[in-house]
Amino acid sequence: MLIGEVSRRTGVNERLLRYYERQGLITSRRLPNGYRDYDESVLEKITQIRALLAAGLPTRLIHQVIPCANGPSSLAPCPGVLDAxxxxxxxxxxxxxxxxxxxxxxxxxxxxxxxxxxxxxxxx
Incomplete structure (x- = not known):
C-alpha cells in the first residue's frame, strides 16, 4: 500500500510516516518508480507507535519495544527496557x-x- 493510503487509514501524515521510517520504526519496500510500498501489518504497528508516543516514550525506546509487541494493546516485556x-x-x-x-x-x-x-x- 502506498504512503498516501497508509496516511489516510492511520490519520498520520506522510511526513511523520517518513520520519518513523528513518527512525527504523516502520519499513517499506521501494517500487520501481521509487514509491514506498507498505505491508498491511504496518497499520497495527503505527497504532502501537502512536500509543507509545502518547505514553511519552522516546522513539529510541519505542524502536526497542516494538519488536516485543504482541498486539495493539498488549506488550510483552523486552530485555533491557523493562526498567525504562x-x-x-x-x-x-x-x-x-x-x-x-x-x-x-x-x-x-x-x-x-x-x-x-x-x-x-x-x-x-
Whole structure:
C-alpha cells in the first residue's frame, strides 16, 4: 500500500510516516518508480507507535519495544527496557494523580462559585 493510503487509514501524515521510517520504526519496500510500498501489518504497528508516543516514550525506546509487541494493546516485556518502561509508567501514574487532584479542585471551585453567585435572574 502506498504512503498516501497508509496516511489516510492511520490519520498520520506522510511526513511523520517518513520520519518513523528513518527512525527504523516502520519499513517499506521501494517500487520501481521509487514509491514506498507498505505491508498491511504496518497499520497495527503505527497504532502501537502512536500509543507509545502518547505514553511519552522516546522513539529510541519505542524502536526497542516494538519488536516485543504482541498486539495493539498488549506488550510483552523486552530485555533491557523493562526498567525504562516501569519508570515511564510511574511518571504516567503520577501525572494521572496530579490531574485527578486538579480536577477535584476545579470541581470544588466551580461548586463554591456557583453557591456564592446570585441566581442568573437576580444579576444586574
Amino acid at each position: 518502561l516501569r519508570d515511564r509508567l510511574t511518571t504516567l501514574d503520577q501525572r494521572a494523580a496530579d490531574l485527578a487532584e486538579a480536577r477535584t479542585l476545579l470541581r470544588r471551585t466551580i461548586t463554591r462559585t456557583e453557591q456564592q453567585s446570585p441566581p442568573p435572574d437576580l444579576r444586574p
